Amino acid sequence: MGELSRKVSLAQGEGAFGLVGNMSEVAWIDQAFGVVRGRPGATRPRLSTSGVLDPHAFSATNFIYFVDDDEVLTVNEDPIDPYQRPSFSRSLVLTEAYFHALQDAFPFVVHDDFLSNLFNVSTQHSWTGRRLLAKANMMWAIGSKWLEMTGMNGEAPRDTHQHYYARARALGLDHRAVFDHPNIDQVQGMGLLVLYLLFNGSVTRAWITLGCATRHATALGLHLRVTDPSVSDEDLRSRARTWYSLYSLEVLISEITGRPKSMSVSDVTVPIDLLERGNLDYSPPSPVTSQIGDSILLEISRKTWLEHLDLMQNTSSLEVKVGELGQEAASPDYAIPNAYLPQRLCLCLLSDKIARQLYSGTNDDTWVGLQRKIHGLEDEMQHWFENLPENLYLVSRGRQSRNLRARIELAMYYRSLQMILYRPCLCANSVEVEAVESREFNHRSARACVLGAMSMLALLPDDPTITEIYRRLPWWSLLHFVAQASAVLHLELAIDAQHFEGEVNQLVESVTKAMQYLHCMAGASLSAYRAWNIFRTLLTEVSRRYHNMDLSGVAQDAPRPPGWTEELDKVVSGY
Structure with a gap:
């Protein structure tokens, strides 16, 4: 039986407050302080055993370094128009920034598929339109934050990443809300929200939102191998990408906090090799962009991104290497290899196994x-x-x-x-x-x-x-x-x-x-x-x-x- 010798506080929900496990570097920092300050037993190995709470788990919370870098609720979602979108060129820049920043590590959304549907988002306030636009705003929020961090945002754009998140909240994607019977699109949107919160240092909020997303993904059976012949190959890959993106986030947050995971690999049967079939950045031509043509739209998006990088190169007095990023994006080797995601997931699975075998609270x-x-x-x-x-x-x-x-x-x-x-x-x-x-x-x-x-x-x-x-x-x-x-x-x-x-x-x-x-x-x-x-x-x-x-x-x-x-x-x- 596990024991809790003292209550644990989550403070105001900011940062990464809460219980710190021994797998976390925060516990390692605490042990180093314990050694130099002469705390009894600090030089001994620290492992979780017998399900009993480590008394040092509380002293370790003093050294949690994650803080909310920005107040994500700065912009009030009530008075804004949730259907307002950035200009055509700005939306392309933010979209390309999102995909470049994440390099396929968390493929909730596929590049070509997203662009094919971006300009067909319903303006009739349908539920489908709201969901797609909420996802788009979360992607733009992440892209905007990355451009800001890298100094490539241009001249003080009117909308910040908080504006895009405010629109996503107005469209129903809110870390403070309980999500009801979502479909896979909404689960992907929740995953994007987890990414945004994590990138902001809001680890506790990301962890809680991820738990909710994982419950919904499990209820949809995304963790299971699908044998229904009516399910297309693209749907199979979408399900696998969504599940393993959530899993990768779960592993990362577990490494940061040292807490146990809310999903067990023993229950997962969806094959990783689904992610190796073909190019993840490819989807079949969609009729919704037939007026422009998918290939033309993709070329326009690529050209707009390169022009933005060139502009940043010409206006930057500090970073002459922006041009190198443009050359990289223009090269035929720019695409992330298809083997990258499966190989990265192998490391996630190893991390999970290390946690279970070495850091589990029931390790005797x-x-x-x-x-x-x-x-x-x-x-x-x-x-x-x-x-x-x-x-x-x-x-x-x-x-x-x-x-x-x-x-x-x-x-x-x-x-x-x-x-x-x-x-x-x-x-x-x-x-x-x-x-x-x-x-x-x-x-x-x-x-x-x-x-x-x-x-x-x-x-x-x-x-x-x-x-x-x-x-x-x-x-x-x-x-x-x-x-x-x-x-x-x-x-x-x-x-x-x-x-x-x-x-x-x-x-x-x-x-x-x-x-x-x-x-x-x-x-x-x-x-x-x-x-x-x-x-x-x-x-x-x-x-x-x-x-x-x-x-x-x-x-x-x-x-x-x-x-x-x-x-x-x-x-x-x-x-």
């Missing part, structure tokens, strides 16, 4: 049993690595190749899972009698955890600029990845670098790079600024354990982002 394994599980999971990860298609093979930072954005995202996710897998072994060496083989396994695994962090950071460009990293890197999980790596490195330094004797300088170099990325993101993100403050405090305390640690590359302060309040300042000062 001995330490030897835990080591055996780690070894088995290690073999599975190695098998995935060795069987990657050549066009997705993991890359080093300096290597030029096709599909670079997809490769970097897979490489970063792989390194993230390495940290999660080996994290239980990253603790102080035990003074108790331990078999040589067991001690060697622990030491090797602890090093592998830290090397995963160092390898991830090595993938990132040096001298980051905020707009470039959000264009080139997986921006939806970048802060999470960097915080993971930073937490692992700080924890190793906190236990006196026991697994890296004589290599402290290399650890400090990696920590410095992580801090530079947090510093870079801090000026535009409340969550990143809060994370930077947490790690800057931790680094100061860790550095006192060393003689003359060189922190010359780490700034003392970070730029405050717009919206930072005195209330948030009080939270930071209490670390």
Whole structure:
């Protein structure tokens, strides 16, 4: 029986407040603080066992760094016209921005299919028209936010991402509302809403909305293999894309919060190989655009996007590399490989398996049993690595190749899972009698955890600029990845670098790079600024354990982002 020794608060629903599990980097940060501040038992492995609540789960909430970056309800949906749409060219730019930003990681919507139906959305206020337009507004909200983050939004557009979300709310897509008997289109819309909330740092709201979307998807049977011969291949792929997009989000939020998932893979039979059939960006010609022709519309959309990138290149005084993005979009290698999504889902399934076997609250394994599980999971990860298609093979930072954005995202996710897998072994060496083989396994695994962090950071460009990293890197999980790596490195330094004797300088170099990325993101993100403050405090305390640690590359302060309040300042000062 599980026990709860103290009530858990969700605060006002903002950020990622609530229970923090040991799989989360927030728990790792808490343990590092516990070590440097001499908390009893902080140097021991921290695992969830016997279904009993870890008492440190409450202290870990002090280091939750996610904050709502923007107030998503800034624009009141009541007085606005929900059927108002951006201009033809602006709608194309926002649509292309959405698809470019997400690079098929969460394919709730298919590019060609969406464009084919975009200009046939009913203006007669039908339910079908409302649903399609609500989805479109959520996509435009995400596209607008990404353009804003990358400095490619142009001259202060009249409508911000909050305006598009306000119209979506007026059309029925609202995180505060309970959804009643939705169809697959509405489930996809809810998935887009989860993405939007997550990208805003509203992790708790995203988590709750995702739970509702998952219930509806399960009720529609999206998790099951369909044998009905009347269901078309395109419908089968749509169902699979929708389910596995929700699943990918569930895994990501579980990694961030450390909480158990609301779906079990043992109940899922929909085959992943449905996602490998043909080009995901293709759909059969639709009669609704026969006046223009699908191919012509697609070409117009592509041309409009390239013209927008050219305009941003000519008007930007800071980022000359916008032109490179245009060249990339114009190249024949721009399309994300079809194998990318299935390979990414394999990593999601591995993450789920690691969580169940190593971090489950009902885990009663001995330490030897835990080591055996780690070894088995290690073999599975190695098998995935060795069987990657050549066009997705993991890359080093300096290597030029096709599909670079997809490769970097897979490489970063792989390194993230390495940290999660080996994290239980990253603790102080035990003074108790331990078999040589067991001690060697622990030491090797602890090093592998830290090397995963160092390898991830090595993938990132040096001298980051905020707009470039959000264009080139997986921006939806970048802060999470960097915080993971930073937490692992700080924890190793906190236990006196026991697994890296004589290599402290290399650890400090990696920590410095992580801090530079947090510093870079801090000026535009409340969550990143809060994370930077947490790690800057931790680094100061860790550095006192060393003689003359060189922190010359780490700034003392970070730029405050717009919206930072005195209330948030009080939270930071209490670390």
